[in-house]
Amino acid sequence: MNEDFAFLLPVVMGLFGAAFLIVARFGIRSSAYWGAGILSAALGFVVPLSIPALPVKPVAMTAEALFFAAFFLYGQALLVHFGRSTLFWQRLSLALLAYVVIAYVVIVAENLQLELFVSDLTCVILLATAVAAVRHRARRPIDKLLFWVMVFVCAENLLRVIVFLFLASPITMDQFAGSDYSFVMQITATVGAMVMAMTALAVMTVNVVERHRNDADSDSLTGLLNRRGFDRAAAGLLAGEAQDVALILFDIDHFKRINDDYGHAVGDEVIRSIAEVAAAVLPGGSILARFGGEEFVALLPNHTAARALDVAGRMQAAIRKKNWRNLGLEGGVTASFGIDALGRGDHSIYESIGRADGAMYEAKRTGRDRIVSAGGTTSPAAHPHLRIIRKQ
Template sequence: MESTSALSFLLPIMMVTFSAVFLVLSRFNVPSGRAWGLGFGFSALGFIASVVPLPVEIGALSGDAFFVAGFFFYAEALLVQFSIPLYRRERAIFVLVYLLIDLYVVLVERSLHAELFLNDVATSCLLGFALLKVMDRATKLADRALIVMSSLVVLDTLARVMVFVFLVKSSNRLEDFATSSYAWAMQITTSAVGLLFALSVLGSITAATLLSYRDAADRDPLTGLYNRRGFDGALAPKKDSGRYEGTVLICDIDHFKQVNDRFGHAAGDRVIAELAAELGNSLPAHAISARFGGEEFVIFIPGASLAEGGVLAQSIRIRFAARDWRHIAIDRQITVSFGVAAIGESEASPVEAMVRADECLYAAKAAGRNQVVLEGGRFELRSAPEQLIEAAERLRAANA
């Protein structure tokens, strides 16, 4: 009994410690940190309420409220961590209905079995709902471990109350909770499962944080596209397949220095960001786009032919040239030029195609800018711009 008594105090201390850790992490831009911290904090209060000398009804009601609040925030943390809608109103209504029923069970029925069953089913439903929403989002090992441990928390909670209520003969008096087999089992299993649960949360957050730092190192902060390092990294999986197939596009903004000199660098940054957004909206989903510096962009479109690359480049050029920039105080047309080259059958990497595309870009600049040049010759418009844009949209949709 002494070891059990020690566990009853060790458990809330452990929960408070993890709560403090996650709340601190929330100050360092960990989106789910606050919800995890509140979840473990309220759970700690629930365990404290079960061991401090309070009137029976107050101890039961406050403990139940703290536990359901803890699981409310565990569920919210999972939803936040996997970027799922929070369903906060629906979950809050569920908690309110539960608290009203619990009030009746404790004050009127005074049934320990009913109170524990109701609380454990309610908390399991809250966390189980979030698990169902996020389960298919767990693609990384640390995230899968978190899903497994969250599921184990639900199973442990339900199994414990089912055994106590339906299989074990015990007192149904609220006053006998502290000496019940349920209280003993809760301290033992929750100590083990709760520790593993908290560690899995830390592991998942750590993995996500490291990934975000690595992604930040591979991304251009202005546009969100890859930088040179990120572009090379994104191409690496293609190398594993044996060879590269596709087309390379290189583009930059015509007379961009004049834009910066006349309208300011802030306006120039907006133009660069808008071109990046245009690329994202116009290219197939599997295209790999990067800002190589300044106003220069490089795009690799796996599987695209030279003609398809030309159609896509021409549609982007037409749309960008038609933009009205007066909303950022630019009172002139801004255009882009493209060079396009296909990767040859004998080429083991896109590097040679990038060199040829760059030469085509220089040819487009020399020929007057605001045009697309393919290796082998200038891209000629054989149809109306509207028809060409529609063709590009069909290409993009077919390769989405």
């Protein structure tokens, strides 16, 4: 049974490692670290089995190097997943220092108990430092599960260190492969590795799904929501507890002239800049989307039409003040705004969008660079709308 476990663990871990490397091809960076770490651990278990003819000491040193690499990579995968870029060199230095100590213990002292103690304790520290660094970053339920699974892996390895140090009978390096401790280590390592690998793989799969969904819901030019993403976000907002919801629809004035006179590359930069200005002005919790072409829509929870009119005014002023000459525009850029508040009798948000659209086109009809509310309130331009000067 001992031999069955000895061969089973690296095979199963190898399959998980390969799965992670496949997921990494979808652009999930942390998945490559998980895959490399799991494969390193699998090789660490298989080395003593595949080359039994070699002396014990070189085999032990090779296995230790692979286990250190595995736990270093597990921790790195965790840090990358949660967006932490710290501790790389500190953890690497610890692994190298511990490996020097292991080399002395194995080659000079020939003390198996001390070797296993230093080895397991180093693995715990390599992983625990990463776990501690991300303890406040797990917000999604799946991320919280991953965090606590990694805590379990640390605890399982630490418990094994304590048990072996205080309860296990002394054994030599030659006796280790067939010892009860080796068998227990394989069982506990199998449980810990499988739980960790399955949880991490579930997290990576969720990340891939969310990334593809975000790509489908996002506008590639501005990074804002597209119409599909807006529909999803609006449905979630309207299903919540927001009392008043207002809507701002706005469109870049004379955008066709910008494309015709300065080229589509400049036009794209104008659209990006308008998106940045609008996002900076909108209050927290708002939903902003590019609805197509040069048209944008913003949904403001807990805002009346009057408050939305004030937000649109600040947005209009920010667009006017922006230095558009940086993009090569000799004139300026303005936008026309339509405001509406969602009514209780509306069957769809698109009824409100339709009213805001009518108000926006009234703003364009009466001179552009204006804000018109579907309720009849109008904010005139503070000055005649800026003219786009064509290049000669």
